[in-house]
Amino acid sequence: MVEKQFSLQEFTCGERVLPRSFYARDTVTVARELLGKIIVNYTPAGPIAGRIVETEAYIQGDPACHAARGMTPRNRVMFGPPGHAYVYFIYGMYHCFNTITARKGVGEGVLIRALEPLTGLPIMRANRKRKKIVDLCSGPAKLVQALGILPQHNGADLTVRPLVLLEGPPPQEGIVTTTRIGINVGETLPFRFYLEGNMHVSRK
DNA sequence: GTCCTGATCCTCT
DNA sequence: GAGGATCAGGACG
Numbered sequence: 001m002v003e004k005q006f007s008l009q010e011f012t013c014g015e016r017v018l019p020r021s022f023y024a025r026d027t028v029t030v031a032r033e034l035l036g037k038i039i040v041n042y043t044p045a046g047p048i049a050g051r052i053v054e055t056e057a058y059i060q061g062d063p064a065c066h067a068a069r070g071m072t073p074r075n076r077v078m079f080g081p082p083g084h085a086y087v088y089f090i091y092g093m094y095h096c097f098n099t100i101t102a103r104k105g106v107g108e109g110v111l112i113r114a115l116e117p118l119t120g121l122p123i124m125r126a127n128r129k130r131k132k133i134v135d136l137c138s139g140p141a142k143l144v145q146a147l148g149i150l151p152q153h154n155g156a157d158l159t160v161r162p163l164v165l166l167e168g169p170p171p172q173e174g175i176v177t178t179t180r181i182g183i184n185v186g187e188t189l190p191f192r193f194y195l196e197g198n199m200h201v202s203r204k
Numbered sequence: 205g206t207c208c209t210g211a212t213c214c215t216c217t
Numbered sequence: 218g219a220g221g222a223t224c225a226g227g228a229c230g
Contacts, residue, residue, distance in 0.1 A: 032228070055220070074215060091223050092212030113220055141223050182222055197220090202223095 016167040017159050023082035027101040027108040031057035032193050034099070034110055036171035038118065039084045040046045041147045042162040050115030050137050051168060054194040054201050058098070059108045063186035067107025077155045080109040085163060087144070087154040090164050094141035099158060099165065113181070113192075115143045116200045123148070139202045173196055181187050 004140060018037060025058040040049040066075045075185075077086045078100055086098040098109040101104050110191065115137035124136045124146040126175055137143040149163070174196040179188040181203060194201045199203050 057223075066222080069216085072216075088222085089214055091221060094223050098224060113222085121205070139223070181220070 008148055017167045018082070018083075018167060020083040020159055023099060024174060026103065026136075027059050027110060028191060030059045030099070030101045031055040031110040031191065032175060034112070034165075035175060035195055036168045038166040038168045039112070039143075039147065040119075040164050040166060041149060042164075043120075043147075043148050046120055048120030048123050048133065049118045050143065050147065051118055052112060052114075053116050053198045054112075054114035055192070056111040056113055056191075057108075057191040058111065059191075060102075060106055061098040062189065062191075064180065064183045065107065065109075068195070069110075071107070075107065078109055080155070081103055083139045083152050083158050085156045085158055087149060087155055089151065090141070095144045095149065095151065097153075100120065112143065112186050113140045114138050114194070114198075114200050114202045115146075116198065126149075134199055138200045172199055174176060 007070055034052050034055050037052050038049055040047055062068060067078045071079050077084060080100060081104045082100050082102060084100045086100055089095055096109050098112060100109045102108040117133055117136050125131060127148055128136050128146050130136060136146045153163055156163050176191045176194050176196050177190050179190060180192045
């Protein structure tokens with residue numbers, strides 16, 4: 001398979017940053033509409049970017065949501081203004097990346113679960129110590145490693161560099177809705193979305 | 205390919 | 218002190 005390196009402009013409609021109003025809406029709607037959008041991390045080594053192909057929504061009143069039992073030092077970013085990053089530590093060795101949604105004071109967000117790598121593939125490979133493209137961003141902790149997202153990015157404004165989300169071309173694929181991965185508490189909710197047939201999705 | 209397990213530590217109870 | 222929005226590697230088929 002031929003490996004093509006894409007320029008950011010080729011994918012991002014001239015780098016149109018998603019405005020804060022995009023995030024300040026119903027969380028489940030934002031989760032669905034984030035599919036096809038572009039995440040870019042401008043690092044000293046160069047830009048690293050991927051196309052979002054899998055998301056999960058976490059809302060108030062949902063026992064699986066980190067904010068379910070009120071504000072704590074860990075989850076306080078979730079209650080802040082929308083359009084910011086929530087990066088948290090999990091399983092003793094990994095981090096996951098969320099975008100904060102809804103209005104300030106409401107602890108909701110969208111977990112980014114998988115990306116299709118677009119630019120900065122050599123940097124991703126170095127960050128991940130993996131060669132195959134499908135091993136770079138096909139999971140929430142993998143994409144955090146690949147993009148070089150760090151705990152220091154917790155609370156970062158996603159409408160300004162270095163870490164931004166950009167408009168992308170509308171997805172041609174269909175959108176599949178399922179229950180969320182690894183959630184055993186409470187009722188099962190259809191809050192996971194992914195692009196049909198995309199090889200970078202973490203699970204079918 | 206599928207299944208199982210260990211790694212490893214922060215957070216909240 | 219228990220458990221978690223995970224991943225990689227090994228056993229097995």
